[in-house]
Amino acid sequence: MLKLKNIHIALGDFSLTDFSISVEKGDYYVILGESGAGKSVILEMLSGFIKPKSGKIFFNNEDITNQSIQKRKIGLVFQDYAVFPHLNVFKNIAYSLRKKGFSKQEINTKVELVAKETGVFDLLHRKTTELSGGELQRVALARTLVSEPELLLLDEPLGSLDVLLKDSLRNLLRKLNKAGQTIIHITHDYEEALSLANKIAVVNSGKLIQEGKPSVVFNRPKSEFIANLTGIKNFYKAKYISSNTVSINGKIDIQAQTSEKKCEGYIVIPSDTIILSEKKQISSAVNNFTGIIQHIFPSRFGTEVTIDIGIILSVLITNISSEKLSLKEGKEIWISFKANSVKFIRKN
Amino acid sequence: MILGGMVLLFIIGPSLGMFFATSSNEIIETVHDTEVRNSIGLTVGISMAATFFFAFMSIPFAYLLARKEFIFKKLVLGIIDLPIVIPHSAAGIAILGIISRDSIIGKTADFFGLNFVGHPVGIGLAMAFVSVPFLINAAHDGFKSVPVRLEQAALSLKASPIRVFFTISLPLAWRNIVSGLVMMFARGMSEFGAVVIVAYHPMVTPVLIYERFGAFGLKYARPVSVVFILVCIIIFIAFRMLANKKNQMRLNKTT
Numbered sequence: 001m002l003k004l005k006n007i008h009i010a011l012g013d014f015s016l017t018d019f020s021i022s023v024e025k026g027d028y029y030v031i032l033g034e035s036g037a038g039k040s041v042i043l044e045m046l047s048g049f050i051k052p053k054s055g056k057i058f059f060n061n062e063d064i065t066n067q068s069i070q071k072r073k074i075g076l077v078f079q080d081y082a083v084f085p086h087l088n089v090f091k092n093i094a095y096s097l098r099k100k101g102f103s104k105q106e107i108n109t110k111v112e113l114v115a116k117e118t119g120v121f122d123l124l125h126r127k128t129t130e131l132s133g134g135e136l137q138r139v140a141l142a143r144t145l146v147s148e149p150e151l152l153l154l155d156e157p158l159g160s161l162d163v164l165l166k167d168s169l170r171n172l173l174r175k176l177n178k179a180g181q182t183i184i185h186i187t188h189d190y191e192e193a194l195s196l197a198n199k200i201a202v203v204n205s206g207k208l209i210q211e212g213k214p215s216v217v218f219n220r221p222k223s224e225f226i227a228n229l230t231g232i233k234n235f236y237k238a239k240y241i242s243s244n245t246v247s248i249n250g251k252i253d254i255q256a257q258t259s260e261k262k263c264e265g266y267i268v269i270p271s272d273t274i275i276l277s278e279k280k281q282i283s284s285a286v287n288n289f290t291g292i293i294q295h296i297f298p299s300r301f302g303t304e305v306t307i308d309i310g311i312i313l314s315v316l317i318t319n320i321s322s323e324k325l326s327l328k329e330g331k332e333i334w335i336s337f338k339a340n341s342v343k344f345i346r347k348n
Numbered sequence: 349m350i351l352g353g354m355v356l357l358f359i360i361g362p363s364l365g366m367f368f369a370t371s372s373n374e375i376i377e378t379v380h381d382t383e384v385r386n387s388i389g390l391t392v393g394i395s396m397a398a399t400f401f402f403a404f405m406s407i408p409f410a411y412l413l414a415r416k417e418f419i420f421k422k423l424v425l426g427i428i429d430l431p432i433v434i435p436h437s438a439a440g441i442a443i444l445g446i447i448s449r450d451s452i453i454g455k456t457a458d459f460f461g462l463n464f465v466g467h468p469v470g471i472g473l474a475m476a477f478v479s480v481p482f483l484i485n486a487a488h489d490g491f492k493s494v495p496v497r498l499e500q501a502a503l504s505l506k507a508s509p510i511r512v513f514f515t516i517s518l519p520l521a522w523r524n525i526v527s528g529l530v531m532m533f534a535r536g537m538s539e540f541g542a543v544v545i546v547a548y549h550p551m552v553t554p555v556l557i558y559e560r561f562g563a564f565g566l567k568y569a570r571p572v573s574v575v576f577i578l579v580c581i582i583i584f585i586a587f588r589m590l591a592n593k594k595n596q597m598r599l600n601k602t603t
Contacts, residue, residue: 047504049500049503049504069503069504069506070503070506070507070508075504075505076501076504078497078500078501080497082495082497082498082500082501083501084498084501084502084516085498085520086519086520095502095505095507095515096505096506096507099507099508099511140501143505144504144505147505147506
């Protein structure tokens with residue numbers, strides 16, 4: 001449906017370089033990246049506000065690189081909603097229908113339908129200046145949806161909403177996608193990406209770092225940047241040195257079950273697979289080290305403990321375990337993890 | 349506080365003094381004076397016509413200035429303010445230079461049997477010359493205050509740039525534009541220096557006040573001034589009320 005081929009954009013100090021992605025009909029495509037990574041530039045380019053310096057944009061096999069904004073079958077919902085303050089909710093939603101030759105009745109029907117779908121039907125005659133952030137977001141979404149775009153672009157749609165509103169809007173977006181709406185959604189929040197996307201592209205400093213299914217991007221990140229962005233802990237550069245042994249940054253050797261041979265790459269040791277104990281345990285875990293507790297802090301899933309074993313490891317344990325082990329900063333502790341819990345990712 | 353009060357008194361004092369020094373009989377007589385009535389009608393009419401005529405060019409121009417970046421933009425913005433800073437009699441001479449029979453405009457008008465010197469059109473041009481910066485600057489500020497994002501949103505909803513201008517930019521900048529229109533109209537009406545050089549006759553009210561003062565003295569010039577000020581105040585209040593009402597109606601219509 002949408003293909004970006006070797007796009008290059010230069011805007012002052014920022015440049016988007018050699019950017020190529022492919023979005024299929026029905027995809028929920030999330031572009032993930034930090035602020036200033038160039039995510040919004042991509043959406044503005046797709047909408048037609050910015051023309052690429054080089055490269056091509058194909059939409060349904062048609063080259064739309066130089067097509068005007070008005071001719072593109074693409075709708076954009078801005079991060080700051082951009083709801084017209086001098087028009088009420090109804091007129092905001094009906095804005096794109098006014099010049100399309102629809103009768104008043106047709107406009108009413110279309111507006112009411114999309115207002116029901118997005119949950120703003122009761123707000124139709126309200127002033128937009130009286131609406132909350134979540135309501136404005138839905139109005140902005142309804143206003144774009146009513147124009148029936150083939151591709152819907154969402155710029156950080158959940159960014160400024162509270163948890164409850166986020167859940168509600170997330171469900172709505174899922175519903176729209178399931179109904180066949182192709183969506184490109186940009187965000188800096190990996191959980192948001194994980195919960196919605198069927199395909200993810202990670203961008204950093206105007207470059208595409210990795211593209212693929214969420215399971216691939218999150219389980220096999222191609223760089224430390226992606227690991228950090230996606231919240232993956234215990235991600236290290238590693239080198240295969242002998243059968244099932246990898247060296248982490250040349251500082252520590254660990255056992256990992258891998259079919260890879262004589263190569264460099266990265267390893268991930270999931271923080272919830274590491275076991276802490278006061279004494280060395282006899283178990284099936286082949287990786288056993290002593291380390292010094294650096295920090296202990298509460299996390300969403302229990303207690304996170306960082307331990308220096310030559311490298312800094314992050315370990316996630318339950319609050320009960322934390323109390324049982326009487327953990328405190330500076331204490332020596334044993335850690336163990338199985339070889340098959342270590343993921344080795346070969347460097348391309 | 350005291351200093352502010354003194355400034356306020358300085359502004360109100362002379363006008364109030366003039367009102368108190370003029371009897372009601374003098375005002376009634378002046379109101380019935382055909383020359384005064386014709387002059388006020390002419391002044392209001394020409395100023396209003398000049399304001400609306402120049403509004404058609406100035407408002408889109410102000411939008412362009414607010415939205416587009418181009419080389420020498422600062423110079424252009426400086427040129428717009430020029431009529432405010434140059435002496436108005438000199439402005440009159442400048443206008444006379446372009447509408448006199450020796451100029452291209454003058455010759456072209458002459459071809460059609462028109463002479464802008466001593467003509468309402470000439471007066472209108474002189475009024476507009478000194479007052480149009482107020483409209484352009486107010487409209488420019490108004491358009492600047494409209495978030496570009498809203499215009500982009502309208503464009504992304506497939507509206508043409510013209511539709512975006514009329515449905516988003518213009519309504520949102522309307523308050524500033526009305527303020528600019530009122531200011532231009534008011535400044536045009538009160539212009540003396542530039543107008544008197546271009547056309548002593550037909551006599552606009554500021555010129556009439558000057559003539560009465562020169563020929564008959566303060567006693568005869570003052571009632572005309574009082575009546576003219578009253579007319580100006582009434583027109584301003586009416587304009588403001590109309591603009592507010594229109595704004596309110598538009599808001600009601602859109603909400």
